[in-house]
Amino acid sequence: MWQKIIFFLNSFKKNIPGLILTSLVAYISVSISYLFLIGSVAIAIIIGIIINNFPLFKLKIFKDGITFAEKNILSLSIVLMGASLDLNRLSFISIFDISFIVVLIFISMVLCFLIGKIFDISTDMSLMLGIGNGICGSSAIAGVSKITGFKRDEVGISIAIINIVGALSIFVLPYILINLFSDFNSEQNGFVIGSTIQAVGQVTAAGYILEDIVGEHATLIKMIRILMLAPFLFLLSLALARKNKTNLKIKSIFYVPNFIVGFIALSILVTMGVLPDYITEIFKYFSKIFLIIAMAGIGLSISFQSIKSFGLKPLFVCLISFSIQVMISILITNYNF
Numbered sequence: 564m565w566q567k568i569i570f571f572l573n574s575f576k577k578n579i580p581g582l583i584l585t586s587l588v589a590y591i592s593v594s595i596s597y598l599f600l601i602g603s604v605a606i607a608i609i610i611g612i613i614i615n616n617f618p619l620f621k622l623k624i625f626k627d628g629i630t631f632a633e634k635n636i637l638s639l640s641i642v643l644m645g646a647s648l649d650l651n652r653l654s655f656i657s658i659f660d661i662s663f664i665v666v667l668i669f670i671s672m673v674l675c676f677l678i679g680k681i682f683d684i685s686t687d688m689s690l691m692l693g694i695g696n697g698i699c700g701s702s703a704i705a706g707v708s709k710i711t712g713f714k715r716d717e718v719g720i721s722i723a724i725i726n727i728v729g730a731l732s733i734f735v736l737p738y739i740l741i742n743l744f745s746d747f748n749s750e751q752n753g754f755v756i757g758s759t760i761q762a763v764g765q766v767t768a769a770g771y772i773l774e775d776i777v778g779e780h781a782t783l784i785k786m787i788r789i790l791m792l793a794p795f796l797f798l799l800s801l802a803l804a805r806k807n808k809t810n811l812k813i814k815s816i817f818y819v820p821n822f823i824v825g826f827i828a829l830s831i832l833v834t835m836g837v838l839p840d841y842i843t844e845i846f847k848y849f850s851k852i853f854l855i856i857a858m859a860g861i862g863l864s865i866s867f868q869s870i871k872s873f874g875l876k877p878l879f880v881c882l883i884s885f886s887i888q889v890m891i892s893i894l895i896t897n898y899n900f
Contacts, residue, residue, distance in 0.1 A: 581628015581860075585636075588614070588859035589852070604768040607855050608730050611862020625863070632860030637764050638822035640853035644767070645829030646838070646846035647779055656787065663895060664758055664787050667888060668795070671697030674884040682876040687713045688721055692881045695725035696888060699789045700761035707799065720877060727865055728881050729761040736760065736889065737772045744893065751896050753777045757784025758892045759885070763822075764857055786826065 588610050589603075596603035672693035679689030691713065694703045701722045708718045736759070740752050747755070752773055757780065760766045766785040770778030829846070832838050838846075 578628040578631040581625040581630070581863075582632060582636075582856075583628070584614075584625045585611075585629060585632040585856045585859040585863065588863070589855040592855055592859070603855050604771060604858050605733050607859040608733065608768075608862040611859045612730070612865050613862075615863045615865060629860045629863045632856050633864055636853050636860065637857035638825075640850050640857055641763050641767075641822045642825035642829060643846045643850035643853065644782060645826040646833050646843045646850065656783065660754070660784065661787060664784070665791065667758055667892065668697035668788065668791060670891065671884060671888055674887055675880055678880045678883050682880050684876050684880060685717065688717050688877055689880065691718065691721040692724065692877065692884065694795075695721060695761055696728075696881065696885055697788075698792050698795065699763065699785070700725045700729055700765070702762075702789070703792055703795075707796065723865070724878050724881050725761050726861060727878070728885055729765040730861065730865060732760045732885065733765050733769045733772070737769050739889075740773065744897075747896070749774055749776045750780055753780030754784055755889070755892050755896050757781035758788070759889050760785075761885075762861075763789065764854060764861065767854060768858060 589607055592603040592607040592610060596606055672690065675689045675693030675696065676686070679686070679692070691704045691707065694707055695701065697703075704718060704721050704725065707713070736756060740747060740755065744751075753770055753776070756769045756773075756777065757766055760769055760781075763782065763785055766781050767778050770781035833843055
């Protein structure tokens with residue numbers, strides 16, 4: 564047993580420098596957030612991007628910890644976020660909401676495919692960008708890559724582009740909603756944000772820039788999109804198996820992110836009243852803290868060098884597709900809420 568503990572500690576040591584850096588960025592972000600309107604979550608991303616793209620910084624020593632923050636700390640943040648959501652609120656999610664999300668996912672993939680043809684990028688990259696835009700960003704692309712065996716560099720650049728567009732949307736979409744659609748209520752704002760922005764952390768960040776209730780509703784809508792990943796991967800694997808007449812990896816077919824399971828489980832516990840109020844409040848507090856640390860990790864992972872190697876075409880495809888998605892979501896929201 565002690566050998567396992569020692570092995571774990573030795574393996575974890577490589578994450579410490581990066582976690583210190585992301586925690587420091589998070590601390591600075593919280594400390595100066597009162598000076599800005601965008602909040603500590605968005606500030607952490609901006610500081611991270613500045614550091615990562617500053618020529619004098621060498622971030623190799625921080626790489627493992629940054630990746631750990633971006634993935635594991637973010638997952639933990641989302642799990643703890645379940646303490647903020649009473650599952651009784653699911654009664655507010657209508658069949659229309661679910662149907663529209665399914666349609667929007669399909670639209671996203673078709674848009675990226677068609678626009679990708681115009682800009683002459685590969686079909687594989689178009690599909691990854693469409694899936695990343697439509698479902699859940701990096702997680703969706705990673706899940707699909709397990710089944711399809713897409714080229715490693717195309718997977719990497721697709722994830723980088725999705726993160727960049729998602730980071731931009733954290734600032735741009737709330738600004739659009741505040742200034743051009745000020746008559747939208749919290750539920751409408753939450754639906755637009757939750758049905759369009761790529762990653763869970765980015766959805767939450769954009770929502771909380773407006774209001775806490777917007778962030779919570781947007782996250783709930785986003786959870787529905789993520790839960791669509793499993794059936795999508797199942798259908799994709801069947802289609803590829805029929806095309807190639809081969810047996811694909813079954814474990815990849817039913818891929819559902821662990822943090823979704825944890826999020827739902829904690830939400831159930833809170834809904835049932837199993838957890839004391841002070842424990843629930845602690846979970847809520849650390850959920851926000853971990854979110855800021857994770858957003859610092861995302862910022863520190865965004866580099867424009869990899870995008871330059873592929874040119875700007877994939878970025879334009881993603882931006883145009885995402886912009887059309889947002890317009891469709893706003894249009895439908897305006898006429899159906």
